Amino acid sequence: MDIKYINPFIGGLLHVSNMLGFGGMQRTGISKRDKLQTDHDVNIIIGLVGGLRGNIVFSMHEATACNIASTMMGGMPVSQFDMLPRSALCEMANMIAGNSVSNLEQMGSLVDITPPTLVSGKNMVSLISQVETLVVQFNAKEGAVELNIAIED
């Protein structure tokens, strides 16, 4: 995977976080994903087709997901992870992916995205695309968010 395709996604996430008013979203690290196990119980997956082919997955803990949904809905308390916060998170993922794709377009790469799907559960194992996955860690007042990027060459 070409490393130049990472920045548009980081930029997209930071821009949308800023727009939605998350508390000081910052990139805290970047690493290769070396295990299948994930201890995050909320995963939102969006597919990429076209100039780039792959998947991006946002993953976080349920508590973080509730906090993010709460911020998106103007501070309304969210205690249960039901349909409303799920829908809010899918919307956030969609916005970030859309933003990232328009960043990619400026680099001359036309990419189409699939609608988001939210997968939640316990003790999860996941395989994202069949390629090496890069993980970018972010941290905000709402909690930690991981962005998994798996793009085929």
Place this chain on the structure above:
Amino acid sequence: MSTSHIAPFIKCSVNILKDMLGLEVKSGATENEGDAFTSRGFSVIVGFTGGWKGRFFLDMSGETAMQIASILTGEDYSSVADEEVLLSGAEIGNIISGNAITDINNSQPGLNLRLTPPSVFAGDSLSMFNVRLNSSSVLIDTSAGAIKINVAVEEGKK
């Protein structure tokens, strides 16, 4: 959403499960699922875009996934967390959706569907949620266990 979206996926799934994996297959009726469904524990997800946007899910229990992986590789597995089990699931999802999408594109020129690479999720009490997408599913009874096919589609403007 009409059931016409899921029909090519059912046909290809049954063909692949029968011919490639040598399973006995009995197909059930379609049902509307709305925008969420609960997984049996092992789910392969393939997205597609073009004239239709949506997702194809192949959902089964961990045991079924391990049996399918054993048929493909000839080895025995004790855990779904084994990378080869996940890879086998991804491969089957890829083959089925690839065949189905080819059929759809051939019978409806201009739709121009394209696939994303498959992703696999396994775990306890998994639930899937698609925003603004309606899905139908079909439960297929095989000799390796029940396999659910779910197709969620948002019809594009094209």
